Amino acid sequence: MKKVLAIAGLTWKSAFRYRLFWIMAALLLGAVVGLPLMLKDDGTAKGLVQILLTYTLGAVSTLLGIATLWLSCGTLAKEVEECQMQVVTVKPIARWQIWLGKWLGLLALDAALLALAGAAIFALLQWRSGRLPAAEQKILRDEIFIARAAVRYHPPDLSGEIEKRMRQRVKDPAAMDPATLAEIRQQITGDVRSSITEVTPGHRRRWGIDLHSLRERLGGQALELRVKFHTANPDPDIRYLTGWIVGPPNSPQQVGIEQRLPPDSFQEFQIPNVLDDKGILWVDFLNPNETSLSFPMEDGFELLYPESTFGVNFVRGLAIIFCWLALLASIGLAMASFLSFPVAAFASLGLLLMGLSSGTLSTVVEQGTIMGYDSAKGGYSHSPIDLVIVPAFGVALKIVKLVESFSPVDSLSTGKSVTWGELGLAVAQIVLLLGGVFCVFGIICFTRRELATAQGNV
Amino acid sequence: MSASAVIPADAAPAAANPASGQPVVAVRGLTKIFKDFWGRPRAKAVDNVDFEVRPGEVFGLLGPNGSGKSTTVKMLLGLLYPTRGHIEVFGHSPRHVATKAKIGYLPEESYLYRFLDSHETLDFFGNLFDLTSAQRRQRNEELLEMVGLNQVRTRVVGEFSKGMQRRIGLAQALINDPDLVILDEPTAGLDPIGCREVKDLILALARRRKTVILSSHLLSDVEDVCDRVVIYYGGRVHAMGSLKELLVQPDTVRITAPLLSRQTMEKVLAIIRQDVAAERIQIDNPTQNLESYFLEVVRQAKERLAETSGAISGSRVAAYLRGDAESAPETDKVLERLTLSAAPKAVESAPAPAAQGAPKVDQARLESLAKAAAPEPPSPSLSPPPPVDMDKANQKLSSLLGPPPDR
Ligand SMILES: Nc1ncnc2c1ncn2[C@@H]1O[C@H](COP(=O)(O)OP(=O)(O)OP(=O)(O)O)[C@@H](O)[C@H]1O
Ligand SMILES: [Mg+2]
DSSP states (O other): OHHHHHHHHHHHHHHHHTTHHHHHHHHHHHHHHHHHHHOOOOSSHHHHHHHHHHHHHHHHHHHHHHHHHHHHHHHHHHHHHTTHHHHHHTSSOOHHHHHHHHHHHHHHHHHHHHHHHHHHHHHHHHHHHHTSOHHHHHHHHHHTSSEEEEEEOOOOOOHHHHHHHHHHHOSOGGGSOHHHHHHHHHHHHHHHHHHHHEEOTTOEEEEEEEOGGGHHHHTTOOEEEEEOOBOSSOOTTOOEEEEEEESSTTSTTOEEEEEEEOSSSOEEEEEOOOOOTTSEEEEEEEOOSSSOEEOOTTTSEEEEEEEEOHHHHHHHHHHHHHHHHHHHHHHHHHHHTTSOHHHHHHHHHHHHHHHHTHHHHHHHHHHTOSSOEETTTTEEOOOTTHHHHHHHHHHHHHHHHHHHTOOHHHHHHTTBOOOHHHHHHHIIIIIIIIIHHHHHHHHHHHHHSOTTOSOOOO | OEEOOOOOTTOOGGGTSOOOSSOSEEEEEEEEEEEOTTSOEEEEEEEEEEEEEOTTOEEEEEOSTTSSHHHHHHHHTTSSOOSEEEEEETTBOTTOTGGGGGEEEEOSSOOSOTTSBHHHHHHHHHHHTTOOHHHHHHHHHHHHHHTTOGGGTTSBGGGSOHHHHHHHHHHHHTTTOOSEEEEESTTTTOOHHHHHHHHHHHHHHHHTTOEEEEEESOHHHHHHHOSEEEEEETTEEEEEEEHHHHHOOTTOOOOOOSOOOHHHHHHHHHHHHHHSOGGGEEOOOSOOSHHHHHHHHHHHHHHHOOOOSSOOOOOSSOHHHHSSOOOOOOHHHHHHHHSTTSOHHHHHHSOOHHHHTOOOOOHHHHHHHHHOSSOOOOOTTTSOOOOOOHHHHHHHHHHHHOSOTTO
């Protein structure tokens, strides 16, 4: 461990000796203080704070991310090229210890810089919101400077219902063309889903959310409902009347609430905390409008409850960003373990860009081809390389999702809690799983590498 | 006078230096071929080399530039992996991590961290050896004192002059009090005092029964400190053995006498010519030392194997630099220089027999030598190599090229 720390200390020391630390710190602080001056907000305090958080955190992670990649490629590849590594590896230290030491050194550097930038952002937020009128401050406290966890509605399993309808509709599946069969199945699935999500005029829908594990924690505290619905007419200026009944069915505890809400965006309002004996919160929705409203299966209905303070949440958000940086450091080091400096830097930047362009990946995977839409044929053309590319992209997409499924910046700027569970998952997926893969790969390459093939020119 | 020397290449090394315990380093059939990106061979740096280094020995790797010395050293340290062959260091593979605690290495150039000062450098390497902080502090002090850098301990290594970097490199190599010290051209870039100090250091290590492997092309360094040497050319070993073994020429005889008159000389030559073909007789001053020996090995190696991946030694000084188109000295000219009738300068370059410690002619010896059909290994008392004297070499050079400008 002493040896690993000695190597890590070296990275740290070089960052100070070459003034890299101070330059990075100045850049980060510049971004935190300078960016907000150039930003245009929508005039409300909430909008200002949201945009502030989004941009400063985004800028800080981008800056640190690029610096981490660059440094991690540099610290290893340069030392191999300039032969310092030759003197280190003839000492009784294993190659994996050197590699790990480099990684830890970079992490320490990242942690220090991220903490510095985070503290600056936090201080800036406090300072700017402290000067707002009291009413505005209250909105901020209720909606942004808070950590609200979300409980989602878990939709029931629909496959039984779909099979039942399939059997009613298709008497003899063996006699039918598979393509037609698939089409019918798709149609039925759509029907079943919309029968649940869609609330036709004058009808009601009921959700039950199991909160029994949170009962004690919540006490009698009010909850917040976050809903989203679509209509046939996507005009955001129309407000639809919605009626809500909260509480155990047919009990005197039930409370009715009326809200006028716009479609296609998340809407939040308070509801009382009235659970039934089993700890389930029942919510009924009534649609008094002329058109049907449809609540999407995935995010149409969520319950929010205060989980923690903004400060704690902020730190957890930064910790997820730190997980990303740790992954970048291991990617950079892994590339530098077998490539020379400029090549390693470009290779890892390329990998990063590929990760960021997951949109393209998912389009390809969805369409099943890289050829794109062929308007002459009125469909998607296919090419033989699709056989290789599409599954490969599918795998790549899954990997990218492991990293990108976390959105600490979004959560922080909407007052949503970044839970400990989420943070744990981030550590497991980003650092341990993916970072570990790069780590093992890098260490294997580095161990097998001949370190004296470069003739130094120091 | 001496007849043509034969180089005992691939001579059995064990004769003079009886093996004492397990070898520290054993190398068998070692070959290194540098390949390019596509795996095509680019340079054969080391070619089927065998040698052993025994405990307590100072072992020299000699050879012209690019002959594979550093490559061999780097393979011993696990920095390069052999293409073929087998290496054992303290009975382990060179990549065995724990054995490295017993090794100290000075690379051919300063490969240290440029942003650390000398104190921090030693502290860092001390940490890699898991030394306690008290040990580190003490060794730090002593080493910096030894290499003469304690005045500049807070300056960063990147600012050091070449010789200073060499010194801190040497200190770094000794921080763990290694049992095996591998020095790649330790005196390169050092001032004369520094060179002397390094040589004294090597001798001191040898006295403490440490094993030293020294790679160099500075013959005086090697001659002063090494017990045994191998001579590389083009990646192959062309000679190996103890210095004593190598420098003795068992199949030649040298009669050393004070300078003779021209007539006597001619008479003697006439007698010898009756037995031996004229072109096999050589007359020179007895300066057989490592330098001439080395040059001879390289010359022969070049004849046998025209190809080396290293540097070809330059030929003589370019004609335009020498001023006149001096031709090679003919026997006559040499004779002139060597006989009494020559100018006083010749006297100066002639060796004083007493100083050389050459054997007196002894009747019994003469007889035994005369009847020996196959030369038996000569006992050291018969014809010991002339004592080391680099001044001789320099004088010889200056008599060839004229005096060095600074004298
Ligand atoms: N990394 C490398 N890639 C390709 N060829 C190399 C490499 N390292 C050494 N060589 C070649 O191997 C041969 C031996 O080189 P090496 O450095 O061992 O010589 P050396 O005996 O140490 O010479 P010097 O006295 O100049 O230090 C040379 O021809 C050199 O060009
Ligand atoms: Mg060398």
